[in-house]
Amino acid sequence: DRARAELALAQQSLPNNPQVYELAGSMDRSQRRWVDATHNLERACELDPRNFPYLVNLGSTYLWLHDYDQHAKIMDRIVALLPERRRERIFRASVEVYRRADTGPWRAEIEKILTNEAGSEKDPFMAGQRYTLALYDRDWDTASSLAPVLSQKNSLEWSFPQLGRDFWVGVVARLKGDETSARAAFIRARAQQKEEIRGHPDDVTLLADLGLIDAGLGKKEEALNEGRRAMELGSSVKDSGTEPYVKMCFAIICAWTGERELALGQLEALTKTPGSHTYGNFRLSPMWDPLRGDPRFEKIVASLAPK
Numbered sequence: 001d002r003a004r005a006e007l008a009l010a011q012q013s014l015p016n017n018p019q020v021y022e023l024a025g026s027m028d029r030s031q032r033r034w035v036d037a038t039h040n041l042e043r044a045c046e047l048d049p050r051n052f053p054y055l056v057n058l059g060s061t062y063l064w065l066h067d068y069d070q071h072a073k074i075m076d077r078i079v080a081l082l083p084e085r086r087r088e089r090i091f092r093a094s095v096e097v098y099r100r101a102d103t104g105p106w107r108a109e110i111e112k113i114l115t116n117e118a119g120s121e122k123d124p125f126m127a128g129q130r131y132t133l134a135l136y137d138r139d140w141d142t143a144s145s146l147a148p149v150l151s152q153k154n155s156l157e158w159s160f161p162q163l164g165r166d167f168w169v170g171v172v173a174r175l176k177g178d179e180t181s182a183r184a185a186f187i188r189a190r191a192q193q194k195e196e197i198r199g200h201p202d203d204v205t206l207l208a209d210l211g212l213i214d215a216g217l218g219k220k221e222e223a224l225n226e227g228r229r230a231m232e233l234g235s236s237v238k239d240s241g242t243e244p245y246v247k248m249c250f251a252i253i254c255a256w257t258g259e260r261e262l263a264l265g266q267l268e269a270l271t272k273t274p275g276s277h278t279y280g281n282f283r284l285s286p287m288w289d290p291l292r293g294d295p296r297f298e299k300i301v302a303s304l305a306p307k
Helices: 002-013 018-030 034-047 052-064 068-081 086-093 095-100 104-116 124-137 140-149 165-176 179-199 204-216 220-234 242-256 260-270 279-284 286-291 295-303
Strands: none
Touching (some): 018 052, 095 104, 124 165, 220 242, 242 286, 260 286, 260 295
């Protein structure tokens, strides 16, 4: 509120300054004032149409709101502005994955980059994209071969921003039925996560991720307690992204530890709010496999389907 008061003063003397609108929109987004957020961020991009960070903020807000048409338009502007950037081309191609669970455009862009751009096969970001696509394809062998190439930290930064390589090695080993390798990988991941938490004790997303790792290790009570604690702390974080993330992690923890009803209750509430949960992720990701076939889960997935 104090920041808004200062911003109002600034706006009186700088009525067409784009930074005023961008700051206002960012505050609106943090406070979940979504109509105001998109209005102010749009105005910032009108006043400074080639400002890359402003466009990213606006585009990600539309994605959060599941407004895929507007998100795609902003991504088109970003790609036109910086056509050499792989990430932005990949994110533009991913829109139909989120919206319709259609991996075709995303797959085509990944293959195009791998064919035409030297060094792309060693790019950790590209490895993360290819790994995720292999999971969605249920191609465990390809995912297993890509997992060791993932970055040590923040391997799949667009979906699980703090989880590192060992967690994803463990996930695909479990999916292949290699319980010994899965356990060893999750134990390594847990040691690294505990170290991260020591360095950043106030980061509730790290605690939520620790719950996921413990769920992978079969430490049911620890996992549930960590997930609940992360949700309790996350509700007080003044950031529109943190609370939905820790709630999604808790839903996965519940699914992985056999607490199906608890998981479904979390998802039913979560999918009524903006967030990173998408139709494509629920349809395609093996993270949700313990819930597949349950009528309540299928109804949740259908509620996110394109109309």
